[in-house]
Each structure stands twice: as structure tokens, then as C-alpha cells.
Amino acid sequence: MNAQKVTIADVAKRAGVSKGLVSFALNDRPGVSPETRSRILAVAGDLGWKPSLRARSLSTRRSFALGLVVARNPEVLGSDPFFPSFIAGVESILSNRGQALVLSVVPSEEAEFRSYRQLVDDGRVDGVFLTDLRHDDPRIPLLTELGVPAVTLGRPDGPSPFPAVSIDDTPGIAESVAYLAQLGHRRIAHIAGSSTMLHGSRRREAFDAALRAAGLPAGQTIETDFSVAAGSDATRRLLGQEDAPTAIVYANDPMAIAGLGVAHELGIRVPDELSITGFDDIDFSRYVYPPLTTVSATPVVWGRAAATTLLALIETGTAADVDLPAARLIIRGSAAAPAHTRKSAT
Amino acid sequence: MNAQKVTIADVAKRAGVSKGLVSFALNDRPGVSPETRSRILAVAGDLGWKPSLRARSLSTRRSFALGLVVARNPEVLGSDPFFPSFIAGVESILSNRGQALVLSVVPSEEAEFRSYRQLVDDGRVDGVFLTDLRHDDPRIPLLTELGVPAVTLGRPDGPSPFPAVSIDDTPGIAESVAYLAQLGHRRIAHIAGSSTMLHGSRRREAFDAALRAAGLPAGQTIETDFSVAAGSDATRRLLGQEDAPTAIVYANDPMAIAGLGVAHELGIRVPDELSITGFDDIDFSRYVYPPLTTVSATPVVWGRAAATTLLALIETGTAADVDLPAARLIIRGSAAAPAHTRKSAT
DNA sequence: TAGGTTAGCTAAACCGGTTCAGACGACTCA
């Protein structure tokens, strides 16, 4: 029946007013008498008029969409639980606000640059999320140059014109180390994420600091790319040594789960002979055996906060930094007193 | 310097031709002399002109974007490795074609409907992917009504006007069962996915058929929602029985990994006392212990094929069904001959 | 009662492309 879409001109004609006035009425602008306004809105409702997003985009130079660029190896991406949850959080805000999310998944840093540029040049998005912050992140000057509103996930180490939405992951690592130390561990190692990533190096620093705070000697650290495969390799190296650590603090859950696998394979019992802690509290961590003692991250909450902040920035021109509650340690079954302590205790 | 963006009018003036001709030249339309065409393109290059996507969208009624709606509980979403990889595959095609992906993550089926409708009504996308096919999928009539080009992931059980891009997962399940039967298992159970999902019930049917083919009695099946938690519960139920199965075929890897955890917890050794097979070959499955014998799915390939097909459909108006290579069994360490067979063999 | 505000509204320009009818000259052919 409604073969052709109804436009603003149809509404205007039917309501006996000009196009402009319909636009004013729709956007709650002053200069329309209450009676006329309600008549226009009634007609619009009758006719089932929905303003064309495309036309509106053209004249307002807005796209009513936000952009997220994910630079990640496709294989690794699947085991990274952060993005799906983060996106779910973002969407929960956007869907009520008539906004859409444009997602770009790219394999390399170079492609990431191109992708941001394209998204902005094409006017696909009104703002972007900046995730996986790196040291002196080159994307910050890029986005500044592009003149696009953005929100960083976490606080960059250099100057940044963008609001930051952060979760402090230091306390989580600190609690993990303190917990292990208190259980009696003295040789605690860290399987860290990439040091080019801010959260990778920050967790590592938190680890070092926590060891000092516990009065323990510096621990061994192996840097990885956060991948399951790297977590497995690093664990194997660690456990193959003379003075193998009695506890390992992993920078994320996927690597910790890989570590669990390596320990099983080597016949090292967890937690009796080796204690393990993770970071993220992914869905799996509760269901592996033993269930993973880990730090709860809240990517859904993070997504919601980041989306809210970015929309505020776009609409008002400014937005304040947001600090989300720090991630906390969740004690489950993968850590216990080390073997020698056990023995002496029995 | 280039404060204001350069438009088609600037190019036209500078090249000494009309706007229309510039448009023709840009779009490789006939009616432009070779010399003029190259002059126009040269000027466009000089000026750094990029046609405005928004203006083009308005006049062509195209958005140069594809839509993906994911209906999934946020918590479950993180452990589902399908979507990130699928999306990576889709993007690998889109990025070269100047197309974007609009992603919508919703919590419920109802919201899913609204989301499709909104995406299409707003003209955000030129076509959509239809994933997680259900029986008599109500989204097919919806999309038909909306008149939007679509591609289904897998072949629907009812009539569908849309091309299907499918991977047959029957052989994978059949091979799993045959492999277990050949190892000597006779009590094989299946932890199935949701029967409302086409791939859930199809894998289940494949399981039943394979048992018959192997001359084995019907096996026990527990239906789940594909989640890690449900996989864990179902395994616990199965192993708590009198005549517990000696082998379990899981409908996906996350549940299989959860099953591994339950077995460990109950002190049941895998694969000596219990054999396990999964489905998907997610990143984790290689790194748990024992490494998971599973069926390799190829979501990245699926994403590429689906994107290619959808773009072809949008551009030409038709596209043929695509059948991707069937998923095959990957033998690793989580299945072996059952305990009693072992004994008698020794 | 003239002059100045103001609220309410219209007409037209504008965003930046695409598309179509038709003008124009060159070329072909009868």
C-alpha cells in the first residue's frame, strides 16, 4: 500500500504548513505554536512518517553512528572475550538513542590507520572508540588530525585531547600477588601481555610493585602477545626451569587456561604443585578445573560507560573522564599454599 | 589549509565541465570522451576530491553498508568464538569494496526484530546477514516484508527467497561418532545445542543417524542452549548416572571444554575413562589438556563467502547458493578406546 | 496613532551528489 515512502513534503502539505515548519516541529525548536506543533505531529503520526536518516545526514553532516576499529589477528580474536562483551555494552546504550555501531576488524596496525581515516573521511561515524591503548599511541595524533571526537579506553601515557574511560587494573594484580604471597608463595612469576600495550605493561608494573610490597624478591616475567598459544609456550618455559615458580600470575584468562593445560600435561597438579591466577573472569574460567582464581573485568560496564561518554562528547562538545570501579580478585580453586608449605603443615 | 571540503562543483568548475559530467566520469559511465574523462580525473586527483558518501547515499538510496544482528546474551557472547571470526571474514571482503559493517548486538529475539526493522527503515544497510537459523525462522518473512537483500548462513528448513551460504556439519558429527565407535565405544551420548536452532537439531540428527550407521543402540542426548554453563551441567548429569556413557559428543567446543572440567573435577580421566569430542575447533581446544578432538569449523571462510554472496546479490539482484567444504574431524587427544576395551587389550 | 517588537510562519537556499531531457556540433547517408 505505502508504495512510496512518505516524506516531509507530504506531511507539510497534509498539515497545511511549510516543510521548514515540519522540521522545526519535529526537532522541538521554538517558533512553532503549540497547536500547530501538535497538529503537525499528529499528521506525521497518521502518515507514519519517519524522517530519512540519509537526508538528515547530508544536511546536518552527522551520521548518527559510532565507530569501533579492532586490530586483531582473526585467529586470536576468537579467544578474546573482551570485544563481544564490550560491544554488547556499547549497543545497550546506542540502541535507545537511535545510534548505530560501525565495526571494523583489521589485521594490522597499518590497516587500522587506514580504517580510522576511511571511517571519518566517509563521514560514516560521528565519533570513535580507541581501545588497546599503546605507548605514545600514534592513533591519538591521527584522530586529533582527523578532528573526530573520540574516547580512550584507559588513560593514555601521553597528552590526549580525548576523555578517558578507565578501569584501574592495578588493584586486581596487587590483590592476586598479595593473596599468593600470603598463601606462602615466594617464587611467583608473571606471564605478561604485550609491553607495547598500555594495559600489558601496567599489569606488569603492578606485578613488580606488589612483589616489592610483599617483601619478595623480583619475580620472573615473560612477555607475550596475550594469545592462548603464547600463554602455553611461556608456561612451558617457566615450568621447564630448574627453580620453577610455584605460582604464576597471568595477564589474562585465556593464557591462564592454556597454562592449566600445560600443567596437566606435565603432570603438575594445580593448585597443589602450582598456583595460577588469571585476569578477566571470562565465562570459561568458572568451568575449567580447577576453577580459575582470577580478577573480574567488566567489559559490558566499560562499553556502556564509553558509549555514554562518547555520545555526550559529540553532543555537548565536552565530556569528563570516567573512572569505573577497579577490577577485584575472585578467589576460586586454582591457587593454594605451595607444596613445601603444605608438607610442613601436615 | 583545505578548510572546506572540496565538492563535485569545485572539480567541475576547475575542469571546465558540468557537475553531471564529473559524476559520469567518476562512475565510468559512457558519454564522456576519453580526454575529458582523464582530465576530470586528473583534476579530481589534484584537488583531492573524494565524493561524499552521504550525498551519494541520499541520491542513490544506497548506504554502502551491510548489517549483522546478533541476538545473544552478553555473558554467553564472550565465550562464543563464532562471531568474532565470522566478522573478521566479512570485513576482509568489505574493506576492499568501500563497504562498512553495521553491527547490532541485542539480548532478545524481540529486540532482534526491532533491530532489523530499524536498520532497514533507517536505510543504514543495503543487505543483512541472517545467522543462527531457527526452525521456520520468523525472520525470513520479516526480511522478505522489509524487502531487504539477505543471505542466510545455512539452508533454512522452510521456503526462503534468499541465497544460502552453507557448511554441512553432518559429516563432522558422523566422523566423530564413527571414530568413537571404531575405538570401541558403545555408550555414546550427545550434548546437543538448542533444538530451536537449525544447526542444533541438525547435529543431533546427524548424531542419531551415525549411531544407527555404526550399528549402535540409540544414544542419550541432552539438549542445551550451547552455553558453557549448560555444557557443564549436562556433563555432570550424564556422568552421575548408573550407566554413564564412555564417550560424549558435544555440539560445540565451549561445552566440551566445560565437560573436560567436570570430568577432571570428578576424577574421571580423559581420555582413559571418558572420551570427548567437540565441534568448532576454537583456539582454546588445542591448548586444553588433553587437547580436544573436534571438528574444524571455518567461520572466517564462512564470513568471506557470505559477504561476497551478499554483495553480489545487492549489485546484480541475484546470487546462487554457496556450499562450503564440509567441516572435518580433527583427531587430537581427548578420545581413546574405552576403559574395558583397554583392559582386555592389555 | 505611529513605530517597534515579537511570535508564527513561508520561501528559498543549501547539503553534495545522481540522473535525465535536451542542446549542439560533427559525421553519415541518401
Add this chain to the structure above:
DNA sequence: TGAGTCGTCTGAACCGGTTTAGCTAACCTA
């Protein structure tokens, strides 16, 4: 030589909104 055809190009309409300049009538003030 005149009509028809073709290739090349122009001008204007169009997509469907937003925005601005300016008109009109009513009301206020001196």
C-alpha cells in the same frame, strides 16, 4: 544539400531533510 544519427556535454530537477532571511499580523509602548 538536407535529414538523421551519434557522441559529447549542459542545465536543471531530484534525493529529503535543515536552516536562514524575511514576511505578516498581533501586540506593546510612547
